[in-house]
Amino acid sequence: MKNSPDSPTKHAETPSTSKQASRQRLQDDPCSVARALSDVGDWWSLLIVRQAMYGTRRYVDFQQQLGIAKNILGDRLSRLVENEVLKKVDVGEHGQRFEYRLTPKGKDLFTVLVALRQWGDRWNRRDDEAPLRMVDRRLGQPLQNIQVLDAEGQPVGINDVLSLPR
Amino acid sequence: MKNSPDSPTKHAETPSTSKQASRQRLQDDPCSVARALSDVGDWWSLLIVRQAMYGTRRYVDFQQQLGIAKNILGDRLSRLVENEVLKKVDVGEHGQRFEYRLTPKGKDLFTVLVALRQWGDRWNRRDDEAPLRMVDRRLGQPLQNIQVLDAEGQPVGINDVLSLPR
DNA sequence: GCAATCTGGTTTCATTTAGAAACCTTAGTC
C-alpha cells in the first residue's frame, strides 16, 4: 500500500510504439522458430492446417469441423493465405465456391504436425483412444517415430547438439 | 443447439458454458495434436521451451531474453510446470533462487522444435542469416533434415499416409 | 542495524484479441 513519494504519474508515458501483436514482433525475429510461429503459432492455425491435411478445403467445412467462430476463421484463413501456407482457389461453377488448398509450404508442415502428434501421443495419451492412426499407404503400417539424426544417421537428443550462437 | 428462428433477443442467452479459453476445450479434444497444442500451442510457450533448450533456467533470464511481460511469463511458466513440461526447482542458497528445468516430456519437444526450425529455415529464410546453426557435438556437422519415415524407412509425405478415422 | 539491491513475483489498468450471434451479399433453385 505504500505509495512511493516521488513519481506521481500513474503509468504509460509512451502508449505507442507497440506496433500490433506478437505476430508482428516475431515476424522479424532473428530466430527461425519465432518466425515459423508468426506464421502458424496461434491456437487455430495449426489446427486449420491439420484439417486441410485431412482433406478439408471449404470454408463451411472448416467452420463446422473445428467449431471455430466464423470471423476468426476468416481472419486465420486470410493470414494463412498471406503467409503462403494455403492458397485460395475459385472453383465457382454454381454458387460461390472457393477452396483453400495447401501450398508446398503448407504441405511441408506435415513433418511438424506428425512430430507434434507423436509427442502428444507419447505424453498426453488418453486411455480411451488408440495410440496411432496414421499408416502409410504402401505398407499399411504405422509410421516410424520421428527422430533428429546427425550427419551419419545417428539419433541425437537435446544434449547432443550445439546451437552455435550467431 | 441451434436457436429456433423466433427468439427476438439480441444474443447470448447462455453466457456461461464456455469454460475458459481454447486451451480448456483443446485439453479434452480427441485429437492428440489439439491436446499437444493445449500444452504448448500459444505464442510464448514454445519460445520459452526453446529458450530452456538453449540453457536458460531463471525467471529473469527468460524475461530479458524473450522480452515477455512478467505477468505473462509467470502465467506461462506455471502452466508449463502444471503440464509437466518444466519443473520448478528451488536452488536457493543465497537469496531467492528458482530454476525452471525441462522435464523428460519437455526435452522430448526437441523433435518438434527442430522440425519447426527447419521448416522456418526452408520457407522463411532471411538473407542476412546463416541457414543452419545447430550441429551435433560428436561430428560437429549440421543435423539431417527431419523426415517422416514409413515402417521400412522410406520417407513419406502427406499424400502417402492414410489417417484412419477412429 | 538499516538502507539499497536482487530475485521472483503480483496487482492494476489500458489495449487487443477471441468469440457468439446477427446481418449482409451474390448466386443459383423451385
Place this chain on the structure above:
DNA sequence: GACTAAGGTTTCTAAATGAAACCAGATTGC
C-alpha cells in the same frame, strides 16, 4: 420471387495480453 446456400462482415461482450507499478523475502554494503 421466395428460399436456400456459400462465404463472408459487423457488432458487441468477454477474455487475454502487455506495460508499468508495486510488493516481499533474503543479502550485501556500510
